[in-house]
Amino acid sequence: MSYKAIYVIVSREFKRFFRQRGRLLTTIARPVLWLFIVGAGLMRIIDVRAHGNYMQFMLPGVIGMTVLFSSIFSTISVVWDREFGFLREMLVSPVSRVTIVAGKLLSGTSLALFQGTALLLIAPFIGLGVGIKEIVLMVFLITLVSFSLTAFGLFIAAHLDSLEGFNVIMNFIVLPMFFLSGALYPVENLPSFLRYLTFVNPLSYGIDSFKHVLLKGGGTLTSEFPLSLDIIIVGVFAAVMTYFSSRAFERR
Amino acid sequence: MAAIEVRDLVKNYNGFPAVRGVSFSVEEGEVFGFLGPNGAGKTTTINILCTLLSPTSGHAFVNGYDCTGEPGRVRSSIGLVFQDVTLDGELTAYENLKFHCYLYNMTRRLTEERIEEMLAVVGLWERKDDFVKNFSGGMKRRLEIGRGLLHRPKVLFLDEPTLGLDPQTRFRIWQFIGGLKEKEGSTIFMTTHYMDEAEVCGRIAIIDNGRIIACASPGALKNSLKGDTVYLKTADDGRAQVELEGKFGLASKRLESGLKLIVPNGEKVIPKILSGLAVEVNEVNLKKPSLDDVFLHLTGREIRDEESAAGGERPKAERGRKRVARMIMR
Known part of the structure; x- marks a missing residue:
């Protein structure tokens, strides 16, 4: 492992992120659109006044969505680099494959962490109190979830030949993962077939852990699993995906 | 090493x-x-x-x-x-x-x-x-x-x-x-x-x-090709070909218009041909061998x-x- 190489791979991803205006704008606009357009609309028909409001309920889900999209999108850079040849600049250097994977993992995780944490700034505006303790806890949980999803994204990206394939992934993996994660509605109200799908979706546990920290009202619109279970499942998913993604890159 | x-x-x-x-x-x-x-x-x-x-x-x-x-x-x-x-x-x-x-x-x-x-x-x-x-x-x-x-x-x-x-x-x-x-x-x-x-x-x-x-x-x-290529266009290619063969001992090849011959040293041969041929020469072209010719020669x-x-x-x-x-x- 070369720390210098990891540093330079991560700093490249950050530079690219902040230089691509469209990407930066999407990152800011997407959660705001969901919260204040979808959320505001649904708030009118979902009556949960007793346990806070629907927009508050959506915040942990929207953070989860942002982390999901950001993690998966940052791994598209692997496909991108392969398509445009830059990957070979790395592959013919003395840097090991593991170092390249570590660099991509670290950059994906930190970019998602940065975006997810920034959303906490919205909390006071929708009436959610967030103190130091909550922020520290959220940073820890977002890091864990981002890491697991980036590893998952890298595993997928290692098997993709072209950018077109990425669209398929978006529609058939990323969006269902978001919709079936309890981000928009409580899992327990779902028909049983769909409910089982949410149980195998690691993002459900990630978002559930965010709810533990942010929503304290109790009632139907709060967390549904124990926090320790959330952390264990996301942690195991992260470990398994890290193993498989580094293996996918080792193959020659 | x-x-x-x-x-x-x-x-x-x-x-x-x-x-x-x-x-x-x-x-x-x-x-x-x-x-x-x-x-x-x-x-x-x-x-x-x-x-x-x-x-x-x-x-x-x-x-x-x-x-x-x-x-x-x-x-x-x-x-x-x-x-x-x-x-x-x-x-x-x-x-x-x-x-x-x-x-x-x-x-x-x-x-x-x-x-x-x-x-x-x-x-x-x-x-x-x-x-x-x-x-x-x-x-x-x-x-x-x-x-x-x-x-x-x-x-x-x-x-x-x-x-x-x-x-x-x-x-x-x-x-x-x-x-x-x-x-x-x-x-x-x-x-x-x-x-x-x-x-x-x-x-x-x-x-x-x-x-x-x-x-x-x-x-x-x-150099392995051992020769330059000379292209000639004459008033009568048929007669020129016979003359080249007879006077200089040079084999030539008829092209669509003109003649092509391979000679060891083009610069020296051309003046001799020009002064020696009875047929009127309209055009002369000398080509030194290129790597293209080498490739052509080796692979056809x-x-x-x-x-x-x-x-x-x-x-x-x-x-x-x-x-x-x-x-x-x-």
């Missing part, structure tokens, strides 16, 4: 032989060229030497290191400039070079020193903070070649270094590479299918269908025919690259 040593190298892609038993060696400080049409096995050979592909059988050594057994050592001792651009357009010229230096684990001070020096060499110091996506093809090429040299590799591999560039830019790149050899004393291994480009090399291996069919200096290769085909038959060079290169990329990553 030879800079590059290759013995009986074979590479099959799914049973299709791309390289069928290639052997050669390159001395330190030499500029060695691989010349051949697209699909001849040039890029495959270079990819094996750069540890991006493993050979089906045979051995390859670079700077004394085994390309299959010690890929890490090979990688730190070589520089590579690919057929197509492998720069990050979203980064500036300076940042692209810095990325490279850090991959090669150079210290910050050394990085700054070398980048400054190299940007001056490739004439891009003024543009160091511009995004690479705004660079012209020639500028990108120069930057890539400079990048390949940042870590002072003992051997620099250039895979079709001027592919797709205009003649003027190609000329500048060649001047630049010529200068590098003088200044840095690097061994250069390049592939090309441009004949004029191959002239720059100290030695050339002509490769066709995965085999080396000739290997010598450009001069020696051309023109190197350019292959290119147009393959439907242009770009898509093919693209396919090869993707195939290689897949092999590496999957």
Whole structure:
């Protein structure tokens, strides 16, 4: 492992992120659109006044969505680099494959962490109190979830030949993962077939852990699993995906 | 010790032989060229030497290191400039070079020193903070070649270094590479299918269908043809042909219009023919042998025919690259 190489791979991803205006704008606009357009609309028909409001309920889900999209999108850079040849600049250097994977993992995780944490700034505006303790806890949980999803994204990206394939992934993996994660509605109200799908979706546990920290009202619109279970499942998913993604890159 | 040593190298892609038993060696400080049409096995050979592909059988050594057994050592001792651009357009010229230096684990001070020096060499110091996506093809090429040299590799591999560039830019790149050899004393291994480009090399291996069919200096290769070509257009080609045979003992060939004859020394023969022939000569043309002729002589085909038959060079290169990329990553 070369720390210098990891540093330079991560700093490249950050530079690219902040230089691509469209990407930066999407990152800011997407959660705001969901919260204040979808959320505001649904708030009118979902009556949960007793346990806070629907927009508050959506915040942990929207953070989860942002982390999901950001993690998966940052791994598209692997496909991108392969398509445009830059990957070979790395592959013919003395840097090991593991170092390249570590660099991509670290950059994906930190970019998602940065975006997810920034959303906490919205909390006071929708009436959610967030103190130091909550922020520290959220940073820890977002890091864990981002890491697991980036590893998952890298595993997928290692098997993709072209950018077109990425669209398929978006529609058939990323969006269902978001919709079936309890981000928009409580899992327990779902028909049983769909409910089982949410149980195998690691993002459900990630978002559930965010709810533990942010929503304290109790009632139907709060967390549904124990926090320790959330952390264990996301942690195991992260470990398994890290193993498989580094293996996918080792193959020659 | 030879800079590059290759013995009986074979590479099959799914049973299709791309390289069928290639052997050669390159001395330190030499500029060695691989010349051949697209699909001849040039890029495959270079990819094996750069540890991006493993050979089906045979051995390859670079700077004394085994390309299959010690890929890490090979990688730190070589520089590579690919057929197509492998720069990050979203980064500036300076940042692209810095990325490279850090991959090669150079210290910050050394990085700054070398980048400054190299940007001056490739004439891009003024543009160091511009995004690479705004660079012209020639500028990108120069930057890539400079990048390949940042870590002072003992051997620099250039895979079709001027592919797709205009003649003027190609000329500048060649001047630049010529200068590098003088200044840095690097061994250069390049592939090309441009004949004029191959002239720059100290030695050339002509490769066709995965085999080396000739290997010598450009001069020696051309001399091996033993002759210049003279084209004559006369008032009566039939009579001229008979006269050439009778008076000078020269066999000639009838073309659609005119005659073609191969003579050992064109400059000396032409005046004699002109004064000796009774038939009126309208046009004379002398052609010294080119590497094109050498290729034609050795394979019975023109190197350019292959290119147009393959439907242009770009898509093919693209396919090869993707195939290689897949092999590496999957």
